[in-house]
Amino acid sequence: MTDDTTMRAFEADMRSVDRRINTILFVFLGIALPLAFLYEQSSLKTGILDLFLGVLTVSVVFGLVIATAKAKGRIYKKYSLLCPHCGKTPYALFAVTAMRTGICPRCKKEMSAQQTHTEDIGES
Numbered sequence: 001m002t003d004d005t006t007m008r009a010f011e012a013d014m015r016s017v018d019r020r021i022n023t024i025l026f027v028f029l030g031i032a033l034p035l036a037f038l039y040e041q042s043s044l045k046t047g048i049l050d051l052f053l054g055v056l057t058v059s060v061v062f063g064l065v066i067a068t069a070k071a072k073g074r075i076y077k078k079y080s081l082l083c084p085h086c087g088k089t090p091y092a093l094f095a096v097t098a099m100r101t102g103i104c105p106r107c108k109k110e111m112s113a114q115q116t117h118t119e120d121i122g123e124s
Helices: 004-041 049-079 092-101 113-123
Strands: none
Touching: 004 092, 004 113, 049 092
């Protein structure tokens, strides 16, 4: 099991990513919505411009989803423990559970460094 300071740092990092992505999304929406309204009122409507604006909007939203996944993946990797038994890190979705319980979600064994250290001493 991890200590409270590590969990608090992990949760603070996750909130930081969420705030950063939300800020980028709100800035994009703050710019895109007034421009979309002005575009609808103008006489510049063409099929190719409609297509371009649609692709641009979908690309930005998709890019934000990918950026969120990568940023959270880096945080999971930063705080995840390497399992001494199976030698793997927990999957990203199970990183929080692994941090809270200290149990590897892959092999279901204890991930703590103390147990690994005592096992190494016992084997010598």
